[in-house]
């Protein structure tokens with residue numbers, strides 16, 4: 212008898228182990244696990260990591276100073292320009308050249324360490340950018356340029372080589388990305404604030420109906436209790452992302468859809484937390500006030516509310532904090548705010564520095580709110 | 593005069609907490625209710641102000657039928673009956689002053705009271721009540737910052753705000769050590785001497801002998817004794833508390849008597 216059960220247990224364990232091994236092998240396959248690639252493909256993340264370390268934060272106002280020199284192609288097709296001896300000037304290694312010949316373009320006595328753009332200015336007025344670079348500390352640059360057919364002289368007029376020097380005339384100021392991110396992060400913060408507020412207004416009264424110690428009396432009270440409770444539980448089973456997608460279809464992309472989705476999710480969650488707070492209050496003071504002849508409203512005002520307000524406030528602050536995080540994510544599915552901005556920049560493939568700005572902003576705001584909500588909650592207990 | 597007639601309480605779960613209990617309390621008495629825990633003392637006191645609705649029986653106070661009072665009248669009755677609890681039942685996070693004012697809610701304008709607006713006379717009354725129990729200096733402290741003895745004094749001050757004719761005290765000193773017990777019961781005794789009727793449940797016999805003008809004893813929800821404190825001798829004691837409890841209780845009585 213004993214031996215049999217021993218054997219049975221061994222067979223059972225073997226079966227369980229086999230089942231587990233099978234489950235894990237399947238999940239390994241379907242998830243395309245390939246840990247080697249984590250290392251091998253690390254270089255692909257480099258661009259983004261570098262963008263992440265260089266968020267687009269500041270810009271400067273600049274004044275553009277242009278210097279120019281004419282360059283006939285081919286030689287004798289037009290007069291060459293008088294050489295300039297001093298001040299910001301362009302010097303070519305040859306005064307003119309035939310098509311496809313290469314020559315050296317140099318600039319002297321320009322603004323030091325400044326961004327410049329070099330371009331052809333064709334006789335017909337069109338321009339063609341050759342390169343962008345930066346002058347050195349002495350205000351000098353040099354570049355190899357090809358005398359291309361497209362830059363040939365026309366009607367005795369030569370093309371000119373122009374160099375724009377972008378001289379900063381102001382201090383650092385917030386870049387466009389910084390401005391956009393600031394605006395969008397505030398949209399997100401206010402989405403979270405607004406949805407938490409609406410949710411509180413809805414959930415606070417409902418939570419009393421879902422509190423057994425308040426409502427669960429008599430057949431009517433008991434059914435109200437179960438109905439409210441089920442309402443909260445059903446609402447809670449919908450994920451914020453699903454909600455946001457639904458509302459984005461309904462109301463179109465944007466902060467309104469995101470706020471509504473957050474509100475629905477928060478009502479359910481706060482309702483549950485609130486009703487548990489109401490259920491955990493000390494019945495003693497309620498009994499004492501009833502015994503002194505206080506009416507129902509007075510009992511709620513002076514025996515129930517003082518006991519629940521600290522809990523309620525701490526849940527509200529906590530949810531605001533959570534909702535900022537969630538609204539970042541639901542932005543990706545059309546909820547508006549910083550999440551939407553971030554998804555746009557990431558998908559555009561060229562906005563990595565702007566995406567980095569958004570990510571940094573999210574990190575900072577989440578950190579600050581986390582800290583503040585923890586402080587508030589500490590104060591309240 | 594408070595008259596309790598054939599009072600019976602059966603809880604929804606079937607527990608019979610009181611069985612056909614009848615007695616009378618004359619104005620100005622200090623009636624003590626004794627009995628083992630679970631004997632029905634709390635149930636009895638809570639039936640008197642209808643925190644618990646009795647299953648059967650009748651409670652009349654002078655010519656008022658408490659058991660038949662509709663809600664509005666019940667509140668008017670309740671505000672004349674102060675209640676003091678074993679666990680003090682203060683709102684812990686509220687100030688002492690707020691807790692004391694809570695005792696006046698039954699008299700206040702319902703709407704103004706919700707806004708926390710009180711007539712100046714009520715505030716003066718609260719200060720006097722706190723002075724009376726010797727903790728006027730604690731008025732602005734949070735209730736849970738006070739010691740147990742101080743909290744029970746707040747409980748008494750809150751009851752005083754009702755200007756009650758009757759005080760129900762449900763084991764008011766069971767959570768306090770003996771020295772504090774005397775100081776709390778002393779306040780109740782003073783109020784009783786000023787004409788207030790007191791019904792108080794107690795655990796220790798020495799306290800019963802010291803404060804009661806009359807005693808009733810409950811056992812399993814049945815009134816097993818009614819008489820003067822001095823009439824409770826060893827034999828009666830054994831009857832009320834049972835053979836097993838006798839030794840412990842008896843030594844307690846002798847040691848502290």
Ligand SMILES: Nc1ncnc2c1ncn2[C@@H]1O[C@H](COP(=O)(O)OP(=O)(O)O)[C@@H](O)[C@H]1O
Pocket residue numbers: 603604605607608609627628629630631632633634635636
């Ligand atoms: N709310 C309740 N529901 C069911 N049974 C109760 C309830 N309150 C008290 N009882 C029971 O009624 C009996 C008397 O209790 P109680 O009046 O509290 O006695 P005491 O105050 O003397 O300790 C006990 O058996 C107790 O378990």
Ligand SMILES: [Mg+2]
Pocket residue numbers: 630633634635762763
């Ligand atoms: Mg009791």
